[in-house]
Amino acid sequence: xxxSEKRIxxxxxxxxxxxxxxxxxxxxxxxxxxxxxxxxxxYELYSGDNLTAGDLVKSLSLDPAYLSRxxxxxxxxxxxxxxxxxxxxxxxxxxxxEEGRRDxxxxxxxxxxxxxxxxxxxxxxxxxxxxxxxxxxxxxxxxAEEITDPVIIRSHRPGDIGWVIHRxxxxxxxxxxxxxxxxxxxxxxxxDFLTNYDPEFxxxxxxxxxxxxxxxxxxVKKDLSTAQLRLLYVEPTARGLGVGRKLVDECIRFARRxxxxxxxxxxxxxxxxAIHLYEEAGxxxxxxxxxxxxxxxxxxxxxxxxx
Amino acid sequence: xxxSEKRIxxxxxxxxxxxxxxxxxxxxxxxxxxxxxxxxxxYELYSGDNLTAGDLVKSLSLDPAYLSRxxxxxxxxxxxxxxxxxxxxxxxxxxxxEEGRRDxxxxxxxxxxxxxxxxxxxxxxxxxxxxxxxxxxxxxxxxAEEITDPVIIRSHRPGDIGWVIHRxxxxxxxxxxxxxxxxxxxxxxxxDFLTNYDPEFxxxxxxxxxxxxxxxxxxVKKDLSTAQLRLLYVEPTARGLGVGRKLVDECIRFARRxxxxxxxxxxxxxxxxAIHLYEEAGxxxxxxxxxxxxxxxxxxxxxxxxx
DNA sequence: CGAAATAATGGATTTTGTCAAATAAATTGG
DNA sequence: CCAATTTATTTGACAAAATCCATTATTTCG
Numbered sequence: 001x002x003x004s005e006k007r008i009x010x011x012x013x014x015x016x017x018x019x020x021x022x023x024x025x026x027x028x029x030x031x032x033x034x035x036x037x038x039x040x041x042x043y044e045l046y047s048g049d050n051l052t053a054g055d056l057v058k059s060l061s062l063d064p065a066y067l068s069r070x071x072x073x074x075x076x077x078x079x080x081x082x083x084x085x086x087x088x089x090x091x092x093x094x095x096x097x098e099e100g101r102r103d104x105x106x107x108x109x110x111x112x113x114x115x116x117x118x119x120x121x122x123x124x125x126x127x128x129x130x131x132x133x134x135x136x137x138x139x140x141x142x143x144a145e146e147i148t149d150p151v152i153i154r155s156h157r158p159g160d161i162g163w164v165i166h167r168x169x170x171x172x173x174x175x176x177x178x179x180x181x182x183x184x185x186x187x188x189x190x191x192d193f194l195t196n197y198d199p200e201f202x203x204x205x206x207x208x209x210x211x212x213x214x215x216x217x218x219x220v221k222k223d224l225s226t227a228q229l230r231l232l233y234v235e236p237t238a239r240g241l242g243v244g245r246k247l248v249d250e251c252i253r254f255a256r257r258x259x260x261x262x263x264x265x266x267x268x269x270x271x272x273x274a275i276h277l278y279e280e281a282g283x284x285x286x287x288x289x290x291x292x293x294x295x296x297x298x299x300x301x302x303x304x305x306x307x
Numbered sequence: 308x309x310x311s312e313k314r315i316x317x318x319x320x321x322x323x324x325x326x327x328x329x330x331x332x333x334x335x336x337x338x339x340x341x342x343x344x345x346x347x348x349x350y351e352l353y354s355g356d357n358l359t360a361g362d363l364v365k366s367l368s369l370d371p372a373y374l375s376r377x378x379x380x381x382x383x384x385x386x387x388x389x390x391x392x393x394x395x396x397x398x399x400x401x402x403x404x405e406e407g408r409r410d411x412x413x414x415x416x417x418x419x420x421x422x423x424x425x426x427x428x429x430x431x432x433x434x435x436x437x438x439x440x441x442x443x444x445x446x447x448x449x450x451a452e453e454i455t456d457p458v459i460i461r462s463h464r465p466g467d468i469g470w471v472i473h474r475x476x477x478x479x480x481x482x483x484x485x486x487x488x489x490x491x492x493x494x495x496x497x498x499d500f501l502t503n504y505d506p507e508f509x510x511x512x513x514x515x516x517x518x519x520x521x522x523x524x525x526x527v528k529k530d531l532s533t534a535q536l537r538l539l540y541v542e543p544t545a546r547g548l549g550v551g552r553k554l555v556d557e558c559i560r561f562a563r564r565x566x567x568x569x570x571x572x573x574x575x576x577x578x579x580x581a582i583h584l585y586e587e588a589g590x591x592x593x594x595x596x597x598x599x600x601x602x603x604x605x606x607x608x609x610x611x612x613x614x
Numbered sequence: 615c616g617a618a619a620t621a622a623t624g625g626a627t628t629t630t631g632t633c634a635a636a637t638a639a640a641t642t643g644g
Numbered sequence: 645c646c647a648a649t650t651t652a653t654t655t656g657a658c659a660a661a662a663t664c665c666a667t668t669a670t671t672t673c674g
Contacts, residue, residue: 003426007434011422014441015332016350018325021448023368025322035630043323054652061330066631068654090639090652115318119310122447123544124477126519130447131314133440134321140429140437141328149317158490159477165494166473170466183465184501187472191498194491210317237436342661361621373662375623397621397670 028114029107037062038070042104045080045094052091079103128212135209136237149209151241153250156204156216161190164204164216164231171236172294176270179295189230193218201227201258205250207234207243214238217247219254225261227251232265232274244277252281256307263307269299278303335421336414344369345377349411352387352401359398386410458521458548460557463511468497471511471523471538478543479601483577486602496537500525508534508565512557514541514550521545524554526561532568534558539572539581551584559588563614570614576606585610 026036034042040060045051053071057064071094074080079100085091096104119127135149169183193204204218215234222228229251234244255263265283267274283303290299333343341349347367352358360378364371378401381387386407392398403411426434476490500511511525522541529535536558541551562570572590574581590610597606 003423003434005419007426007438008419008422010438010441011426012418014438014445015329015422016347017445019329019347020367022322022326027368037630040323052652053654057652061327061334063632064653065633065655072654085652088640088652092653111319112312112315115315115322116310118448119314119318120544123519123521123542124474125542126447126544127310127314129443129519131317131321133443133447134318136436136440137444138321138324140433140440141425142324149320157477158480158485158487159473159475161487161494162469162471162473162476162490164469165497166466166469168466169469170464173465178465180465180468180501180504183469184498187468187494187498187501190472191491191494194487194494197487211311211313237440344661359621360623364621370663371622372624372664376662379623395621395671399622 025111025114029110032107034107037066038074039107041067041070042074042079043108045096046101046104046108050093050095052085052093054091056094074100131210131212132235132237135212139241151207151209151214151238151243151246153205153207153246156206156218160204160206160213160216161194163213164218164233165190167233167235168231171233177296182294185294186231193220193230203251203254205247207238207247209238209241214241215243215247217251219251219263222264227255227258227260227263229263229265232277234273239273244273245280248277248281252305252307261307263305265303267301267303269301275301275303278305281305332418332421336417339414341414344373345381346414348374348377349381349386349414352403353408353411353415357400357402359392359400361398363401381407458514458516458545458550458553460512460514460553463513463523463525467511467513467520467523468501470520471525471540472497474540474542475538478540482543484603489601492601493538500527500537510558510561512554514545514554516545521548522550522554524558526558526570529571534562534565534567534570536570536572539584541580546580551580552587555584555588559612559614568614570612572610574608574610576608582608582610585612588612 029036029039032039037060041056041062044056044059048055053064053067056062057067060067071080071082075082078097081095081097082092083095085093119130122130165183165186168186169180172178172182173180193202197204198221201221202219205216206213207215213235215232215238217232218230219227220230229248232244232247234247252263263283264286265278267278269275269288283305285301286304287302288299290297292298333346336343336346339346344367348363348369351363351366355362360371360374363369364374367374378387378389382389385404388402388404389399390402392400426437429437472490472493475493476487479485479489480487500509504511505528508528509526512523513520514522520542522539522545524539525537526534527537536555539551539554541554559570570590571593572585574585576582576595590612592608593611594609595606597604599605
């Protein structure tokens with residue numbers, strides 16, 4: 001399948017742009033006593049554990065001979081020490097000395113400061129979008145085996161319900177053409193949740209990675225035995241990470257713990273991704289009914305899960 | 308304002324990731340007769356026009372002497388020719404010879420093929436998302452002088468009111484320790500606006516730059532002759548751009564146009580930045596009254612502007 | 615006009631990276 | 645078990661890439 005030449009060149013343009021950008025960042029560290037390659041080696045050793053020369057050769061694509069000399073220098077300076085590997089007598093495990101770790105920490109700090117200086121120029125929203133974009137690129141281009149940062153599920157904090165309203169309003173308008181009355185409905189639900197929230201029997205979960213929110217869901221008390229799942233949302237950029245499944249699972253676990261007998265939810269037939277999640281979790285379609293809302297002809301659905 | 312360490316490290320992680328990624332791409336071109344730096348010089352010349360050595364030194368951050376040697380080699384190989392600049396006799400304009408252009412084209416092709424090979428592994432939607440993410444990163448990180456993009460004031464769209472709730476909830480919790488009941492109040496106001504919005508006499512303005520929201524304000528009808536300014540918000544990182552002033556001005560202009568007699572607003576005494584804006588716009592403090600709300604002891608203020 | 619700044623280059627040197635071969639320990643296949 | 649092969653690291657010799665300092669030719673500025 002042919003790929004559009006425009007897209008190819010857009011990617012190449014970004015490659016050149018980012019090469020320059022990283023180059024500029026590295027210049028800041030350039031007047032130190034370590035070269036760029038030495039820095040990369042030290043950083044890899046700093047963050048990894050029990051690494052051998054061979055590991056570094058592979059992960060940094062370095063010439064073994066070159067690396068050997070770099071390590072020799074570090075050893076002679078007292079930054080590193082080596083220990084014969086227990087598993088393989090040919091290997092040396094590389095270990096930072098106390099002094100080495102102390103000497104190198106300032107460079108980590110400097111590198112962090114440089115990035116921080118760039119981030120402070122951006123608004124909170126810009127930072128979030130930047131990191132989301134970076135995560136998207138990494139996970140798209142990374143070989144599957146590479147691990148990405150973990151998705152964390154936490155309880156809601158101030159601002160989170162607003163975020164839920166914001167994202168529902170924006171995304172459903174964009175993808176399904178819903179009008180403002182949908183955002184108004186979500187705002188009503190959100191306001192109701194914030195005002196009447198009973199922590200004993202209700203909860204809201206936020207999924208995030210790197211302090212960037214990826215999705216959310218809430219569970220409220222409908223009556224003594226029934227909980228209602230509401231406002232499930234997953235960022236388009238986070239699809240495929242299992243965020244939706246994790247959120248639904250949290251809901252069900254919480255409902256069980258609180259001795260609810262049933263979890264119910266209302267959704268619309270066009271929201272395939274969400275409905276798929278509900279089916280997988282064991283929800284059954286109870287009722288369907290057409291309605292005209294949010295400027296669209298829709299089919300509302302009620303799904304129940306008996307616990 | 309401090310930037311989250313998680314975010315800093317997420318960015319640094321991406322930098323390392325992309326350094327490796329580009330490094331891997333470059334390896335493909337490595338067994339050619341050009342070095343990486345030579346390649347970058349040739350790309351720059353290939354895509355730019357009428358460049359001088361100085362231009363390249365700046366855009367690629369190269370040592371002038373080093374570049375001079377690279378160019379000398381290219382000239383001796385017949386890839387490039389130079390012409391004295393008309394504007395400045397010290398400068399030489401660098402021009403690809405026919406032969407040079409012909410010789411270099413295959414490398415462009417090879418680089419395109421390499422990128423194409425990666426893109427073909429992705430679905431159409433993934434390609435689009437990848438490129439969008441790259442564009443976002445480029446425009447976000449482009450050198451400061453290029454970020455003089457204008458701040459635009461526009462009317463609200465779906466999702467915007469949610470954003471207003473989100474940012475109020477998050478920032479006022481962080482800076483003033485307000486609890487969730489504040490977010491609930493904002494959500495109530497927002498929901499009310501969305502539900503009862505009368506475009507003829509009410510409005511909400513969003514300030515944004517590069518499609519990123521920086522602030523907002525709304526004006527609603529209180530009675531026939533009085534408009535109420537509500538929910539003024541400016542991103543902390545956008546302070547000093549005149550966003551707040553622009554938003555308040557819009558409000559007042561709109562109120563005048565709609566023949567309101569008075570604009571009123573309610574705020575709290577601790578919100579100095581906002582109050583300063585109101586004073587500058589001509590608002591007068593009418594009434595003050597202590598209250599306990601949002602988990603804090605506060606002093607509520609009513610300000611009026613007679614039009 | 616003369617002094618200072620700028621664009622480009624040459625000389626000398628250092629730093630960085632590469633290739634081939636050597637050493638030493640493990641693994642494999644009979 | 646042992647010879648052959650493979651793997652992890654090191655050394656030697658060298659080449660390529662990059663830098664520092666000084667110089668020349670122009671231009672710009674006061």
